[in-house]
Amino acid sequence: MDTDRLAPLELALEEEGLLSTRDDDDDALRIAFKSEGDRYFIVSYRDDPNFVMVGSGWSLPEGADRERVMRTMNALNARKKFVKAALWEEENDVLFTIELCVATPEEIRPHFGRLLDVLRDSALEFFAELRAT
């Protein structure tokens, strides 16, 4: 039987006091949720059950200089633990993801608050540095 692999992360969200919705299909299991109004997602693929990704996507400011965006992302990727930043969707959005290899998502549950903090801080630092440089 196909177990609900993301159930432990739904519980982690519950413990954080956050509401969430599910959007599963034949390829993937997905959770969408918001924290302080910002949107986040969790994805696990059915054909790669050890892979779990937690992430958030943000629109770049209109007219943002691509070179500057890349430099800022590279500095962030080099400095931050866990997080990967990438340009996305015709280079208008920046995606922050944490990609993990786990035996079961239950392993992530006790660290979920920390991972969410890292995602939040990465976006804050990225946009602060983009404005400053």
Place this chain on the structure above:
Amino acid sequence: MTRDDLARYIENEGHRVEIGPPREGSDAVELLFRSRGYVFSVGVREGDPPGFDVATAYEIPPWARERAQNAIALQETAKDLGNVRFLLASNGKNFVVTLVLEKTPLQEFQRDLWVNVARVREGGVAALERILNRSESRAAANKFIKSLTRGS
């Protein structure tokens, strides 16, 4: 009602909300939600315009529970932070950080909610740091004095 509109807004921002009973001796009701590991309380005083306060509590480590010293540390922190107030609670085991916003239209409060939550959080962290720094410097001073009075 303002309370229900605000509860819906916070839920729409992603957070489960619990509506508490009316506060004792006041017409304010309390909305409770969690963010970044802390439980926040928003007090809502119905009116036109309504009034609000945003609060959370921090635990003081047992080794730093010096009521008189900590009351001074909280007063000093409050001086730097405008309308953020601090109160020692539970016999000095905790302190409560509260941001008070009198007569604020609901839309304005909603627009600034997460900024105000961050102000409360930052106020709490600043106060806790001040308390811990004082306790650490006091402990170091005590150690120094003891070693001096021991003689050689």
